[in-house]
Amino acid sequence: MKQILFATSEAVPFIKTGGLADVAGSLPKYFDKEKYDVRVMLPKYMCMKEEWRDQLEYVTHFYMDLNWRTEYVGILKMEYEGITFYFIDNEYYFSGWAPYGEVFGDVEKFAFFSKAVLSALPVIEFRPDIIHCHDWQTGLIPVYLDNFRYGNEYYRGIKTIMTIHNLKFQGTWEVNRIQNITGLPPYYFTSDKLEAYGDANYLKGGIVYADKVTTVSNTYAEEIKTPFYGERLDGLMNARANCLTGIVNGIDYGDFNPETDKYIFKNYTVSNFRKEKIKNKTALQEELGLEQNPKTMLIGIVSRLTDQKGFDLIAHVMDEMCQDSVQFAVLGTGEERYENMFRHFAWKYPGKVSANIYYSEPVSHKIYAGCDAFLMPSLFEPCGLSQLMSLRYGTVPIVRETGGLKDTVEPYNEFEKTGTGFSFSNYNAHEMLGTVRYAQSIYYDKKRDWNKIVERGMQKDFSWKNSAKQYEELYDNL
Template sequence: MKKILFATSEAVPFIKTGGLADVAGSLPKNFDKEKYDVRVMLPKYMCMKEEWKEKLVYKTHFYMDLNWRTEYVGVLELEYEGITFYFIDNEYYFNGFAPYGDTYTDIEKFAYFSKAVLSSLPVIDFRPDIIHCHDWQTGLIPVFLDNFRYGNEYYRGIKTVITIHNLKFQGTWDPKRVRDITGLPEYYFAPDKLEAYKDANYLKGGIVYADRITTVSNSYAQEIRTPFYGERLDGLMNARANCLSGIVNGIDYDEYNPATDPHIVKNYSVENFRKEKIKNKTALQEELGLAKDPKTMMIGIVSRLTDQKGFDLVAYIMDELCQDAVQIVALGTGEERYENMFRHFDWKYADKVSANIYYSEAMSHKVYAACDAFLMPSLFEPCGLSQLMSLRYGTVPIVRETGGLKDTVEPYNEFEKKGTGFSFANYNAHEMLGTIRYAERIYYDKKREWNKIVERGMNADFSWKTSAKQYEKLYDEM
């Protein structure tokens, strides 16, 4: 039986700010229980919902040295959906209204958390074979582990994996302060270890000391070895390329299931989508005040409205696109200029464009179910989940070939009758428009072909089961 410990700063259903929480909360329950004992450790935040806090069971507590201070470490425990979750308790570090605050407090908070994870192992009686770290918040775990091995037999032979969910966030601060916070010897603050561009860099420390490094898609693993995507760590990524691999995230196939989804007007499946899916479209047209016409191609966008997501391209061709026989439904919030851009076109083409500048889980499900196509022209995208949801709902993704989008959406090929979506390669507004118009042409002139694309997309499997199998393989290689 292999013992695996996930160390993470967030996990569903307890606390979530982004996709990391989905991975840490959903992936563990999809491993083969006969062969892997997977448990999860995360901070006990004050801002967690009461319903979770009152279910936690006190396990133990102890005091730990963090350089010149002695800190309380409480360990609480909860079994949820067959997985043991441990919560590290310290009110000084984990109070606050959100899991992350300003950089300096986060730097100290996650140094404490990383050391507490390792220090609690002997007292909770769980010695993992592998500690699976996620993002910069747990980047110091492999570093502390290296330090603990000197003179402490218990920690020898524990292996580490670090998963990079987004290389943009690295956790950097002044080396002198980080030494003071962590108590790590000066030896670790060298350019071949923690130091990068005169800063101490948590993620870099994790990448240098972990036994294996993964990212959330194969293409992203290749891309971060180039200067454009490498966020100034491309040299290190190349140096560790032999330990670097990509495994695509999954989505929860129970939660995102058009056959049982309670949020949508008409449930449907791959067997009957030709007749039933369209009822969601006409219902949404009515709800949002768009022209009621089941035949019009509807394009959906559910996203943070930021540069990373390619909205400068959308803004550039929006007027041209609105001349076509399409409707556009956007849902999300973000940079003011993009929010206002969508509001403007909603005003100018009221029966064609609907700007919903807020976020709601229920509304996102309606958009996935109602639309014919889904637009996602990201500048970079480590994995991306929206395209996986679209495929699941039979909504054809139109994406830029980058990161996880390139790995999960197979471009339509009309000669070989293959593909699950449409894609374009260059970060160029008119190349994107050309691809959207190609999709329009297939939708209007080759309806049977279009339905085949939908069918292939709905039959693809991007559930967590598939990801878990690849992680199992990685653990076994280690």
């Protein structure tokens, strides 16, 4: 029986700000229980919902040295859907209104968390064979582990995996300050270890010291070896290329299932979507104040409204797209200029554009189920989950060929009658516009082909089962 510990700064259902929480909370359920005992450790945030906080049971507590100060470490636990979750408690560090705050506070908070994870192992009597670290917040775990191995037999032989969910976020601060916070010897703060461009870099430390490095899609694993996507760590990614693998994230097929989804207007399956899916569309048009017409092509967007997601492309040609026979249903929040851009077009084209500048889980499901196509022209996308959800609901993705989008959406080929969506390769607004218009022409003029694209997309399997198998192989190879 292999023992695996996930170390993460967030996990569903307890705390979530992004896709990392879905991975850390959902993936452990899908491992073969006979062969792998997978448990999860995360901070006990005060901003967690009370219903979860009340269910945690106290395990023990101890005091830990963090350089020149002594810190309280409480350990609580809870079993959820067959998985044991441990929570590291310290009110000084985890009492904020949100899991993350200012970077100068976060680097200290997650140095404490990283050391506490390792210090807690002997007391909870769970000695993992592998610690699976997620993103920069846990980047110091492989570094501390290296440090703990000197003179402490217990930690020898524990392996680590570092998973990069988004290379953009690295956890960097001044070397002196980080040395003072962590208590790590100066030996670790050289350019071949933690130091990068004059600062200490948590993610870099994790990548240097981990036994294996993974990222959340094959294409992204290749992209981050180039200067454009490498966020100044491309040299390091090339140096570690032999230990680097890409494994695409999945989605929870229980939560995202058009057959049983309680949020959508009308349930449907791959066998009856031709008749039933459209009922979701007309109900959505009514709810969002769009002109009700089952024949008009409806394009959905559910996203953080940021540069990374390609909204500058959309801003550039939105007026042109609105001249066509299409409607837009937009849901999300983000940069003010993009929020206002969509509000402007909703005002300029009433009945054609619906701008919902907030986030709501039920509305997102209605958009995945009710739209004909889903637009996602990202500048970079380590994995992306929205395109997986839209495939699951038979909503045809229109994406840019980058990262996980390239790995999961197969472009339509009208001659071979293959593909599950539409894609374009250059980061160019008119190339995107051309692809959207090509999708329209198939939707309006070749309805049978369009329905076949929908069907192939719905038959794909992007559940966690797939990802779990690949992670199991990785664990076995270690």
